Amino acid sequence: AMDTDLSSQDRKDLDKFIKFFALKTVQVIVQARLGEKICTRSSSSPTGSDWFNLAIKDIPEVTHEAKKALAGQLPAVGRSMCVEISLKTSEGDSMELEIWCLEMNEKCDKEIKVSYTVYNRLSLLLKSLLAITRVTPAYRLSRKQGHEYVILYRIYFGEVQLSGLGEGFQTVRVGTVGTPVGTITLSCAYRINLAFMSTRQFERTPPIMGIIIDHFVDRPYPSSSPMHPCNYRAGEDNGAVYPSVEDSQEVCTTSFSTSPPSQCVFTVTKTHFQTPPPVVTDTLKVPVMGLAFSHQLSSSRLSYQPAALGVGSADMGCPVLFAGGLNAAHPHQLIGPGKEGGVPPVPNQPAHGTQADQERMCTPLDGVHYSAATPSSSEDTETVSNSSEGKCGSPHDLLETIFIRKVGAFVNKPINQVTMANLDIPFAMFAPKNVELEDNDPMVNPPESPETESPLHGSLHSEGSSGSSTGNTHDDFVMIDFKPAFSKDDILPMDLGTFYREFQNPPQLSSLSIDIGAQSMAEDLDSLPEKLAVHEKNVKEFDAFVETLQ
Amino acid sequence: SCPLSSRCCGPSSAGPAMNCRAEVLEVSVEGRQVEEAMLAVLHTILLHRSTGKFHYKKEGTYSIGTVGTQDVDCDFIDFAYVRVSSEELDRALRKAVGEFKDALRSSGSDGMGQISLEFYQKKKSRWPFSDECIPWELWTIKVNVVNLANEQERQICREKVGEKLCEKIINIVEVMNRHEYLPKMPTQSEVDNVFDTSLKDVQPYLYKISYQITDSLGTSVTTTMRRLIKDTLAL
Numbered sequence: 167a168m169d170t171d172l173s174s175q176d177r178k179d180l181d182k183f184i185k186f187f188a189l190k191t192v193q194v195i196v197q198a199r200l201g202e203k204i205c206t207r208s209s210s211s212p213t214g215s216d217w218f219n220l221a222i223k224d225i226p227e228v229t230h231e232a233k234k235a236l237a238g239q240l241p242a243v244g245r246s247m248c249v250e251i252s253l254k255t256s257e258g259d260s261m262e263l264e265i266w267c268l269e270m271n272e273k274c275d276k277e278i279k280v281s282y283t284v285y286n287r288l289s290l291l292l293k294s295l296l297a298i299t300r301v302t303p304a305y306r307l308s309r310k311q312g313h314e315y316v317i318l319y320r321i322y323f324g325e326v327q328l329s330g331l332g333e334g335f336q337t338v339r340v341g342t343v344g345t346p347v348g349t350i351t352l353s354c355a356y357r358i359n360l361a362f363m364s365t366r367q368f369e370r371t372p373p374i375m376g377i378i379i380d381h382f383v384d385r386p387y388p389s390s391s392p393m394h395p396c397n398y399r400a401g402e403d404n405g406a407v408y409p410s411v412e413d414s415q416e417v418c419t420t421s422f423s424t425s426p427p428s429q430c431v432f433t434v435t436k437t438h439f440q441t442p443p444p445v446v447t448d449t450l451k452v453p454v455m456g457l458a459f460s461h462q463l464s465s466s467r468l469s470y471q472p473a474a475l476g477v478g479s480a481d482m483g484c485p486v487l488f489a490g491g492l493n494a495a496h497p498h499q500l501i502g503p504g505k506e507g508g509v510p511p512v513p514n515q516p517a518h519g520t521q522a523d524q525e526r527m528c529t530p531l532d533g534v535h536y537s538a539a540t541p542s543s544s545e546d547t548e549t550v551s552n553s554s555e556g557k558c559g560s561p562h563d564l565l566e567t568i569f570i571r572k573v574g575a576f577v578n579k580p581i582n583q584v585t586m587a588n589l590d591i592p593f594a595m596f597a598p599k600n601v602e603l604e605d606n607d608p609m610v611n612p613p614e615s616p617e618t619e620s621p622l623h624g625s626l627h628s629e630g631s632s633g634s635s636t637g638n639t640h641d642d643f644v645m646i647d648f649k650p651a652f653s654k655d656d657i658l659p660m661d662l663g664t665f666y667r668e669f670q671n672p673p674q675l676s677s678l679s680i681d682i683g684a685q686s687m688a689e690d691l692d693s694l695p696e697k698l699a700v701h702e703k704n705v706k707e708f709d710a711f712v713e714t715l716q
Numbered sequence: 717s718c719p720l721s722s723r724c725c726g727p728s729s730a731g732p733a734m735n736c737r738a739e740v741l742e743v744s745v746e747g748r749q750v751e752e753a754m755l756a757v758l759h760t761i762l763l764h765r766s767t768g769k770f771h772y773k774k775e776g777t778y779s780i781g782t783v784g785t786q787d788v789d790c791d792f793i794d795f796a797y798v799r800v801s802s803e804e805l806d807r808a809l810r811k812a813v814g815e816f817k818d819a820l821r822s823s824g825s826d827g828m829g830q831i832s833l834e835f836y837q838k839k840k841s842r843w844p845f846s847d848e849c850i851p852w853e854l855w856t857i858k859v860n861v862v863n864l865a866n867e868q869e870r871q872i873c874r875e876k877v878g879e880k881l882c883e884k885i886i887n888i889v890e891v892m893n894r895h896e897y898l899p900k901m902p903t904q905s906e907v908d909n910v911f912d913t914s915l916k917d918v919q920p921y922l923y924k925i926s927y928q929i930t931d932s933l934g935t936s937v938t939t940t941m942r943r944l945i946k947d948t949l950a951l
Binding site: 203204205206207208209210211212213216219220221287290291293294296297298300301302305306309338339340341342343 | 760763764767768769771779780781782783784785786787788789794796797798800801802881882885886888889890892893895916917918
């Protein structure tokens, strides 16, 4: 049988590598379709949580979806993991853009070293994936999402379904890695009709019916798994908080050796720790464009409560966040591991002594011996902080509420609400109400001026372009291009574009916050007589002023 | 041979060595697109040819640091690429590309040139011989600079060059995926013969960037300027 040549330790390691490779693949793909620039930091000291020696953040929802789709299985022959990227317009029409496939074929490479060569090649493959995700047509589309459309993802496991891509779709191979149990292949099939369709057509134009109308058909296969927006959660009713809390997190600590007696010590430690709860600060916002998008579509404007955390929030897995993410307090500063409080102790590289007796020799390769250690028994590295869990009970509830309400608005509401919300008319909040849920009543939820930039925004997005939340502004001169004239990347994290955006999108006035909004109407009406009286008193002044203008 | 400090190794082996694979990419760009196009290609290659910093420990084991990445948008091309998060590396590449661009501009030729990125290993020789540099991978990017007449052409050029660069990235990834020869992982004493350990956050394989300006016949007009932008000998 195929597996007899592979030691059980190697087999375990290999399965682990493939599992985490699959999860990281999904993260890279979805993050590349969020519509913003991604930026992670290099760290010369290994943190033990960066799989494949790459700083790739883990969005909890995405990991959750991937694990759900995989259901404990690994890609194998005939069982491929697919990430489907599609586009959905504000009218509700959708179209598949790409299918990314992680497949396994039968071609085995028995000679290859699992703990070393396979691991490094998987790392290389992830780098290739980072590069390739930026060169398919959907990338540019995803960068311009928010006004007329959003980009959604769906993960499924099983047979690859390419029929939704239309005729003449093209394929690009990202790469392959041979392993003793089969060859891993990563590729992308993408619709090409879009290549001829300028992305300009998606910018502030009338509905695009009639251009790709033949693609707006019902999905031939009922989705076995729900579609998700790349950049906001599609409000599932499960009510479960996406696992910001994991019972155990696989941590990869790698350690290689080349000295005689040359041994490659590869350890994968299993450690129990919980990612810390979302940090609740005043400046935290939901750093997702999807909210901004529905913000525009729906007249339901939610002010962003501090606890309204979602994708990209602090609960992304602390080691990942702090290894390559954003300091909660300083939006433009990327911090290294362990610099801020709240980092759960990530297990250090296990002392080599503990593995010494567990090492074994493999066939020499290039004169260097490689061996792998069994996972060290660091399960005792218990860093669970149960006390912190209680703190975030309510914020999570609030999170749930907000998300569900938002999605409802986006998906179900008719277009007249869109028109309503898009009008930047003065006193829009006093305009006649639509007959609809109180949730969407602008009186109850006053129009939100674009939210301030989340300090954690950049944990998912680039340090420079956070706060862009493109699509969240209803002013007319939205930055279509992230690069304003005469600006260029410089050493400072803030560039001219960020400056523009920040100053175009000032923070919400506290008087318009949701707390006050509910009473604003009544109060305003009450205060009108007073105001009128004051104006009447000063009527002479006003008249004199008008005179000067004649 | 080498105009820079005496710390560098001796002349590269004459021509590519037997096991040095060579890849050639060609692009036609407008003058103002040269820098971004070159950076996109060079960064994509170096993304694949850089690892985290090695930390050697007792018993000859080593651990590897983490490589961060970031998106870069081009100003003059409808294109974006991913590069390694290392300001030092970015500066080094920008310096090289800037010089190439200046040389192109001032050469007065038809605007053709090429920039080469060579990965090499050092082989220590006994005194009095200097160390040898043995290339194992050579990337050559041939550049043809075009002049455009009006804004409409420039807009089309933005898109076209963007599409072309997408193809180049796919080509590069194809080559990387072949998993052909890579220097074997070095011991601590050998690491500087394989990797550039001078950067503080990432560790690319030892590389050199050089360039040539050519006339339309493909011969060297100016003195072939071989600039060693990066040379390493960890002291």
